[in-house]
Amino acid sequence: MSKLSIKTYLFTHLSPMSHIAEKYRTLRNNIAYSTIGQGVKSIVVTSALPKEGKTITAVNLATAYANADKKVLLVEGDLRKPTFHLIFNLSNRVGLSNILNGDYELSEVIRDTHIPRLSVITSGTSEGNPSDMLASKQMETTLRQLEELYDVIIIDSPSVFGVTDTHTLATLCDGTLLVVNAGSLKQEVALEAKAILEKIQARIIGAVLNNEKSVRKDYDYYYTKGKRRQLAK
Template sequence: MSNSTLRRRPVITHENPKSPISEAYRTLRTNIQFSSIDEDLKVLMVTSAEPGEGKSTTLTNLAVAYAQSDKKVLIVDADLRKPTMHHTFRVSNRYGMTSLLTNQAAIHEVLQETFVPNLSIITSGAIPPNPSEILASKKMVSILDELKEQFDIILIDAPPAIAVTDAQIVATRADGVILVVDAERNKRDLALKAKQNLENVRARILGVVLNNVDRKNKDAYYYYYYGESK
């Protein structure tokens, strides 16, 4: 069994689209769409306060939910420290975002199809020694501008917002940010600090996804807060 298979997380919205959890992700997609009716939200960033809160799983299933609504969707793995998307979708990570940002490849060379119709991916590429610096480059802006011409929705997986500045940098390039919080393990002060870090760069936080909420309805995988989270 390969390392990719070992580390692959299931994509529930693709494998079991009629499940209550899949329906929850479709509801999240709808909530995002209605959160800004007058503006076109094309680039969304997903982050968390700490590692292990489910940001990448949330992003993956949200991306599939968009793809299932006949949108042309792109996942960009901008977690240049601990990337996971190439494992999830079982694709090569030889070339990716770092290849683009360092002018070693063109967009058409790093775009990869996934096993999900309408869903493409740009993996992280090789892990660089200076993630924050290359994410802050003007090249990042031009890449996203070009990708927005090719895709209806772009979902960016960013590192957790507490430990490093990467998420703050990427947030300034996005139309909106979704903050994922694990209700069972996250401390309130860390969630508030992550929110503050994002607001410091005037990021537009669309809402907070509470993961693993202990509710009477065990089918509810998350709870979504609209707009400003207190």
């Protein structure tokens, strides 16, 4: 992961007055309005296909919650392609997989980040099949324990098609947020992902249109200081 993309992932923290940070605050507020009285504490962030912007959404939404004085935990539910340790510059020696295999206690794997009120659980390094680990009773027990400790828990996850990891997480969490790459994803693919999530009775609390044209322009401007250049993806 290049330096440039780490900056992109931490946009709300590094550039809080920007138009993009404001969009993540709006997303946070929209979730609050649309789930009022429903006790939504744990949110899984997913998408139909890879590279639609799940991780960037999870990280910036979590930051927006932390900035609103919430005690927030970001959990790396994507055990196959972990990135949180790179984004937050942490060791990935122990994390969620180590909890699920019973090797460590929760308190040993939760890390503070440099963002106030935002903690992280990285993927960890314990071996096993991610689908089985996430579907274990231990995952449910862990999530219920975390819900006692935090105001908001945001879980990053793999995409809906391909593996069942996200299906399990979506049924365990209070809400599911579907990220859609507006720049490239066909509508029917997004609808198919939505249908799968509905079939497993995930509670879809909203969709995020990522990479939408106006937002892309803002990123370009921020990184090139006005020179016309497409942000490397």
